[in-house]
Amino acid sequence: MAEAGREILPALPHHLVFLFDDRPLLPGESAEQYDAILRSIVQQVRPADVIDALWVKDVVVQIWEAKRLRLWRGQILAQARLDAAKAVVKRVLEVRHRKRFVPAHDIEAEAQGIALDWLKGTSAGISSFESFLTESGLTAGDLMAQAFQVCLSDIERIDRMAANADHRRDALLREIERKRASLGQHLRAASSEIIDVEPTNGATKPIARS
Numbered sequence: 553m554a555e556a557g558r559e560i561l562p563a564l565p566h567h568l569v570f571l572f573d574d575r576p577l578l579p580g581e582s583a584e585q586y587d588a589i590l591r592s593i594v595q596q597v598r599p600a601d602v603i604d605a606l607w608v609k610d611v612v613v614q615i616w617e618a619k620r621l622r623l624w625r626g627q628i629l630a631q632a633r634l635d636a637a638k639a640v641v642k643r644v645l646e647v648r649h650r651k652r653f654v655p656a657h658d659i660e661a662e663a664q665g666i667a668l669d670w671l672k673g674t675s676a677g678i679s680s681f682e683s684f685l686t687e688s689g690l691t692a693g694d695l696m697a698q699a700f701q702v703c704l705s706d707i708e709r710i711d712r713m714a715a716n717a718d719h720r721r722d723a724l725l726r727e728i729e730r731k732r733a734s735l736g737q738h739l740r741a742a743s744s745e746i747i748d749v750e751p752t753n754g755a756t757k758p759i760a761r762s
Contacts, residue, residue: 614721621714632699637667
């Protein structure tokens with residue numbers, strides 16, 4: 553980030569760019585999205601000294617953490633939907649192939665492929681999967697309920713963690729407003745814009761399993 557500091561953070565005094573060199577990213581997370589959030593807030597707030605810059609960075613980190621947790625929430629639910637769909641397809645395939653002695657790993661692979669096509673939302677994938685639901689006597693609503701039940705405890709835990717990140721951000725903003733009212737107000741306004749419209753990579757995908 554140091555080399556591109558002036559491009560990413562044009563509103564930041566040059567001697568403070570180094571404070572933002574360390575991005576709090578996990579493997580697979582988008583540096584471009586993080587930089588977009590940081591750039592948007594810095595350009596609006598225009599931190600003037602080290603204290604301002606550190607406060608801006610702390611607020612951005614809290615926003616990013618909450619965003620990460622809500623992304624994980626979607627991934628957990630997507631994985632549960634995939635597992636529930638795969639289970640439905642696998643049961644039907646086992647009945648269909650009972651007399652053909654199809655190897656279990658072939659059925660497993662076929663069920664995985666059909667479930668993934670359905671989760672991607674393609675018309676062919678949805679149409680194919682609906683036949684398996686009908687044969688199982690289930691509806692899409694039944695499947696969603698099963699998936700949600702399986703991951704409910706994980707979803708509740710993620711929701712609490714995301715709420716805690718929001719509370720930490722709000723507490724930090726209140727502290728900044730108490731010490732530097734103008735900076736705190738600008739930070740709160742800039743943060744609200746980011747929270748209302750968060751960047752996205754597109755459709756949520758299930759977390760890859762080893």
